[in-house]
Amino acid sequence: MEILGVPLQALLAQLFLGLANGCFYALLSLGLAIIFGLLNVINLSHGALYMLGAFVTWMGLQYLGLSYWVMLLVTPLLVGVFGVIVERTTLRRLYRLDHLYGMLLMIGLALALEGVFHSFYGVSGRSYAAPEVLAGATDIGFMVLPDYRAWVVAVSLSVCFATWFLIEKTRLGATLRAGTENPKMVEAFGVNVPLMVTLTYGFGAALAGFAGVLAAPMVQVSPLMGTNLIVVVFAVVVIGGLSSILGAILTGLGLGLIEGAVGIFYPQLSATVVFIIMAIVIMLRPVGLFGREK
């Protein structure tokens, strides 16, 4: 069976790859949205944290001989702790100033992190294999599904859903959302807002690190892997708006799918299609698809 001259098998495989990429967009834009909500800062080092996650995992596997499953838990924790340290030692000092300085600090952090790994490992990519259980592919009738990608999609969607649930449906999430709206008031109720801010940044960083662990067996681990991805995620965030958690997730998944589809029919455009969609969205609906007028 063919659609527009493309075999259905290939079409579905491409779309599924798009969906897997969309999961990374969703995980990363989710982290950006959470951090932005409380800190009002776009975390420009998010791509570098994602890269850090991939490298830490690679190092754990390479030097310590740890398994992928151990690193899947350890890496986000380490990256999260790194985020907490960054927030406590540097970012915190800038809150009373214009948010611009927070963003500039994050650019500096991104450059420095990339530079560190660049100085040790050069620009060439490294890779590690997916764990053996997930190395194969499963024939599910109408298409052959690579197991690792299926795993990535399943686990990212679960994490995204869990985060959404945590923020929208639990008491902790309610406090967090209240902090987003009016931090002074929340503080007056006895909530330790500075601690909440720190942990939020750490959680966002951990999400980026988690995405890094998942991505590494699919893409080359290199110092520059983060920035190219994160600029696309910024476009995703502009399209979806930062005010809705669910919006960030859905926009990420949707754009991944669209990118996959464009890759089938017009590969030259697949790198830029997200930016083109962003331009169209800004023209038609400046606040973004899920944005609220302020």
Added chain:
Amino acid sequence: MNLTRLGYALAVAVLVIAPAFLYPVLVMKVLCYALFACAFNLLIGFSGLVSFGHATFFGGAAYFCGYALASLGLPTVLGILTGTAASALIGLFVGSLAIRRQGVYFSMITLALAQMLYYFYLQAPFTGGEDGLQSIPRGTLFGIVDLRDDVAMYYFVVAIFIAGFALIMRVVHSPFGQVLQAIKDNEPRAVSLGYDVGKYKLLAFVLSAALAGLAGATKSVVLGAATLTDVHWAMSGHVILMTLMGGMGTFAGPIFGAAIIVALENKLGDVGNLLADFTGVGWFRAIGVSVPLVTGLIFMTCVLAFRRGVLGELAHFLRLDRRQAKGADDV
């Protein structure tokens, strides 16, 4: 105010005699980056617009200018004007989209569109892909002066720089510039006073893009090359750092910032080797090739401890110009 004038007169004098004791190509490079940073400062320092994609105007103009000179054989001045005009047009496109959003969204849109154009330059047939454009001819100035001579080229670049810098000063001090300042300080109030804020922002953006283009086109003529580095987002970060380091919202600050950063990049390898010899840690030799690490650390240091920049701190210290010092404080 007289002290400021004296400073500028001194600066021009230094520029005139600089080739006698400095390598002209290095100074030309500094001047191009300085003009780029001043153009960027027109937005961030005087209009409150934070563009994260300014490399696209700098590097884009370099490509268009290089193509006009190398492939179309246009005279040098026309080539530079082509690059500048191209950047102004791209600025119109990017700016008209970006001004529809404010704050962080504005910055992210400029960054994303610049990345889109990066892919365009990577794939377009006229840019030479990964290799970029090489051996762009310097040509002559109106068929009279041979620009292949470094000193002749130097004074040509100085003239371009001074013209660009004077234009920026004129713009900031004009009624138009005052409205930009008002928008920066309090946008809703500017709207309520009846100003068409969008139009002002767009014009400022196009002006800044054109001047960044002028700088980029000139640089491509000086070095004879236009490459992907110039349109990469790291270059956008670079120009932010130059402006921040020199002093946002001061006129001459970005020039100091550009000079410091260019000098640093040139000397970084030596410093790394020196540190490696001194401490015996071989890793320091990698510093020369890993400029981002050092620029990143400087970036963070500047943001944390040195927000007014070189000139801003100096002005603050001397209380030369209260308004300027204050301007740098609440950017």
